[in-house]
Amino acid sequence: MEPVAELQDVSRVYRMGNTEVRALDEISVAFGLGDFWSVMGSSGSGKSTLLNLLGCIDRPTSGAYLVGGRDTKELDDDNLSQLRGADIGFIFQSFNLIPQLDVLENIMVPLFYQESPPLDGEDRARSLAERVGLADRMNHRPGELSGGQQQRVAIARSLINDPSLLLADEATGNLDTQTSREILDLFREFNEEGKTILLVTHEEEIGRQAHHVLRLKDGKIDEIGQGAG
Amino acid sequence: MGSLLLHKLRSLLTTLGVLFGVSSVIAMLAIGEGASEEAQEQIRLLGSQNVIFRSVKPSEDAVSNQSTWSNNYGLTWKDFEAVRDTFPWVTRVVPVRVLMQDVRSGSNLIHPRVLATTSEYLEVTGRLVYQGRFLGVEDQRRIANVCVLGYEVARSFFPIRSAIGEKIKIGPEYFEVVGVLLPRVPIGNDVPLPGVGITSEVLIPLSTGRRWFGDMQVKIRSGSRDIEVVELHEVIAAVDLPQHVPLAAAAGRELLARRHRQADYEVVVPLELLARAEETKRIFNIVLGCIAGISLLVGGIGIMNVMLATVTERTREIGIRRALGAKKKHIMMQFLVETVVLSVGGGLVGIGVGIAIPSAVEYWADMRTIVTIDAPILAFGISVSIGLIFGLYPAWQAANMDPVEALRHE
Ligand SMILES: Nc1ncnc2c1ncn2[C@@H]1O[C@H](COP(=O)(O)OP(=O)(O)O)[C@@H](O)[C@H]1O
Ligand SMILES: [Mg+2]
Numbered sequence: 225m226e227p228v229a230e231l232q233d234v235s236r237v238y239r240m241g242n243t244e245v246r247a248l249d250e251i252s253v254a255f256g257l258g259d260f261w262s263v264m265g266s267s268g269s270g271k272s273t274l275l276n277l278l279g280c281i282d283r284p285t286s287g288a289y290l291v292g293g294r295d296t297k298e299l300d301d302d303n304l305s306q307l308r309g310a311d312i313g314f315i316f317q318s319f320n321l322i323p324q325l326d327v328l329e330n331i332m333v334p335l336f337y338q339e340s341p342p343l344d345g346e347d348r349a350r351s352l353a354e355r356v357g358l359a360d361r362m363n364h365r366p367g368e369l370s371g372g373q374q375q376r377v378a379i380a381r382s383l384i385n386d387p388s389l390l391l392a393d394e395a396t397g398n399l400d401t402q403t404s405r406e407i408l409d410l411f412r413e414f415n416e417e418g419k420t421i422l423l424v425t426h427e428e429e430i431g432r433q434a435h436h437v438l439r440l441k442d443g444k445i446d447e448i449g450q451g452a453g
Numbered sequence: 454m455g456s457l458l459l460h461k462l463r464s465l466l467t468t469l470g471v472l473f474g475v476s477s478v479i480a481m482l483a484i485g486e487g488a489s490e491e492a493q494e495q496i497r498l499l500g501s502q503n504v505i506f507r508s509v510k511p512s513e514d515a516v517s518n519q520s521t522w523s524n525n526y527g528l529t530w531k532d533f534e535a536v537r538d539t540f541p542w543v544t545r546v547v548p549v550r551v552l553m554q555d556v557r558s559g560s561n562l563i564h565p566r567v568l569a570t571t572s573e574y575l576e577v578t579g580r581l582v583y584q585g586r587f588l589g590v591e592d593q594r595r596i597a598n599v600c601v602l603g604y605e606v607a608r609s610f611f612p613i614r615s616a617i618g619e620k621i622k623i624g625p626e627y628f629e630v631v632g633v634l635l636p637r638v639p640i641g642n643d644v645p646l647p648g649v650g651i652t653s654e655v656l657i658p659l660s661t662g663r664r665w666f667g668d669m670q671v672k673i674r675s676g677s678r679d680i681e682v683v684e685l686h687e688v689i690a691a692v693d694l695p696q697h698v699p700l701a702a703a704a705g706r707e708l709l710a711r712r713h714r715q716a717d718y719e720v721v722v723p724l725e726l727l728a729r730a731e732e733t734k735r736i737f738n739i740v741l742g743c744i745a746g747i748s749l750l751v752g753g754i755g756i757m758n759v760m761l762a763t764v765t766e767r768t769r770e771i772g773i774r775r776a777l778g779a780k781k782k783h784i785m786m787q788f789l790v791e792t793v794v795l796s797v798g799g800g801l802v803g804i805g806v807g808i809a810i811p812s813a814v815e816y817w818a819d820m821r822t823i824v825t826i827d828a829p830i831l832a833f834g835i836s837v838s839i840g841l842i843f844g845l846y847p848a849w850q851a852a853n854m855d856p857v858e859a860l861r862h863e
Binding site for chain 1: 769770772773774775776777778779780781782783856857860
């Protein structure tokens, strides 16, 4: 299958004074369209760094990152922002909703940064809120929602511009087992509808649910294997 | 926008600088405008080419070593002749006497200024006849008992029918009304008689006034009688060209200084009033301009400070928005707009205060002020610019944050 995102010998090096931290070390991997991946590894193994690169909020120190066949080296800051808004959806461990906006407004935030925002944006946001089970919470602020509900808002928000790639960094890390399972089911649903999903987690039980498992160790690929899903 | 309301008190305090700056700008313009307008009006009323000599009662100290009941002071006919004959630029010289007389029509009694003067008074002062005619040379020669009424006097005595041809009583004498003048706006320097507006005047021929009322004024003050002898109350000298006014004024001052031992006269030069008004305006502009400039600078820095704090507080939000597709320019815009809202908020209140200050100045300092329509527009523009200028750096900082770092921010 044609890759949505492909890393070629990518390294990301943090320099702190005289010491260098190689958070990612010569990584090469391709993620195919419609795949469901989990990225696993112990804390500090480079999972978040990988996800930030894939999400175009960070750039590799060396190597090439290709999105939809385009080399990100040739894209400037505005192009990358545009790409993030249109083709990539982010889901974070701490939900990262904007506290002063209500559920519907939070879901609609990515619409404002599009070159030509769709006219039916609000309808789309409503139906997404219904999809993730928040039909009766549209006008609540994040502070009035449980962790699981907040993460549902974040998932709806990540889907508002209909991106092809969803990146979730420890999306279930702050949730109890039952809620984690529900969130995971949501991801599986959207994957079945064609979204490519990368799920960063350090929990074996969650990671095994994906089709493919990428294991990182000290910034290097430890193993690429099949999941249970 | 939400965060602005979140910190209402903080926002309010920061906008005070802009508020003061903007209100100073408006007050400055209003006071300056009022001063020059007033000066121009005085010029219009007193005549830009006139030099006016007035009798002034000398201060009490100077009087006390003279006889306590009879007091000679002020301009004399000799002064009048000297002014008329020694200046090359003076074209006309008009003498004026102010008589302290009651004026009646039937049972109506008022106390207007009764001016005894010549027929040239009209032209030299630029007053206009509303009905009938002004005093003529023939009235002067015949020592006729005729008078011209100020508009208010005519209105109060003859509210319905025309005053022309009616008889009124000035002191014990009857006078025939031959004309009515158009009203004029009061001038700052003129002190109206108690209970009477300045436009309340009755004019009679100089010769007639002299015949019936002589040169003596009897004033009754706190029970004791005070007799004042004043030959002329005012001498108006018209100069041929505006550029000769300062020369004539200087010559007039010198002449009177030579002829008078005490300061029992003043020289009023309308052109100098204008210069003085311009000077007042200039000083006000400098003082208020400095206040405005400092306030706006302090206000701008305050706003910048608050916005820098806001940017730090909302670092995470910036990271989220960037991850969701916001370009640098979007973040930049968001914070610039917030800064402008902040400073325009202060500016709008400042415009309100700035419009109120001139009214207060008018009330307390007795100065005319005029708020023109461009002042609030200018002030609004200034507050928008302050927001843009001082919002630029915080907004730039926000826009150039590293998204990854911003997202990790607690
Ligand atoms: N901004 C940074 N500056 C310096 N070192 C960093 C920075 N971000 C991450 N690292 C280092 O890079 C390595 C990988 O980090 P990360 O990708 O966050 O790991 P994970 O998400 O797997 O826990 C860690 O050793 C971490 O300390
Ligand atoms: Mg991590």
